[in-house]
Amino acid sequence: MKSDETTPATLNPEDAQPESRRQLRILMDALPVLIAYVDGEARYRFTNRAHREWYGYEPGEITGKTMQEVLGHVAYSIVGTHVRAVLSGQQARFEADVPHPRRGLRHICATYVPDILDSGQARGFFSLDTDITDIRHAESMQRRRLEEVARGARLSAAGPGVPRGLRSPQPWLYRARHSHAGHERNGVAAGAGSETRSDPHRHAHRSR
Numbered sequence: 001m002k003s004d005e006t007t008p009a010t011l012n013p014e015d016a017q018p019e020s021r022r023q024l025r026i027l028m029d030a031l032p033v034l035i036a037y038v039d040g041e042a043r044y045r046f047t048n049r050a051h052r053e054w055y056g057y058e059p060g061e062i063t064g065k066t067m068q069e070v071l072g073h074v075a076y077s078i079v080g081t082h083v084r085a086v087l088s089g090q091q092a093r094f095e096a097d098v099p100h101p102r103r104g105l106r107h108i109c110a111t112y113v114p115d116i117l118d119s120g121q122a123r124g125f126f127s128l129d130t131d132i133t134d135i136r137h138a139e140s141m142q143r144r145r146l147e148e149v150a151r152g153a154r155l156s157a158a159g160p161g162v163p164r165g166l167r168s169p170q171p172w173l174y175r176a177r178h179s180h181a182g183h184e185r186n187g188v189a190a191g192a193g194s195e196t197r198s199d200p201h202r203h204a205h206r207s208r
Helices: 018-030 049-055 067-071 073-087 133-158 171-207
Strands: 034-039 044-047 092-100 104-116 122-131
Touching: 018 049, 034 049, 067 073, 073 092, 073 104, 073 122, 104 133
Parallel strands: none
Antiparallel strands: 034 044, 034 122, 092 104, 104 122
8 A cells, every 4th residue: 555545643542453543544534624734844744635625636646755846946935934933843834825826826734833843852843734815816806896885985074075186084174164164255256245235335426
């Protein structure tokens, strides 16, 4: 049986019987997340079905390959910091935009859990990755829709007579100023009309 077709003993240290490994394989292949066991040299020793299918490998093909070989140089340069951290004994959880060899740029959520020996040294780690690109895209679209609704509400509140450049979230300030200026103009016009109406009297007085 190919080494990639059985789970590593570290997944079940107390019971490494073939039947237990077979059951673990069925369970892990059924999970919709990318699961892998990577050794201290950053080489894959185990991957589940979702992981192999996502990267396009047949059972057994990925075993022994380094993460850099499978992920690609650019993608590994992004996750490499977390790989070094987990191999030093620290659990790592992160999200990142990672280029996929065939799928393009993907947004992943990953958790690396160290496999610690009794001596305290990490001999490898478990990797659990989820492609959340569609979720982040939907969230981004929702944010843009909310921003457009809020922008439309502000413009509507500003009123149709307000110049676009003067529209703001405080439309009442513009309207107050606009109303005050209108009163001043009406006052000036009224004064001018009053003076105009008094002109005939002044002319009559001068004629006498």
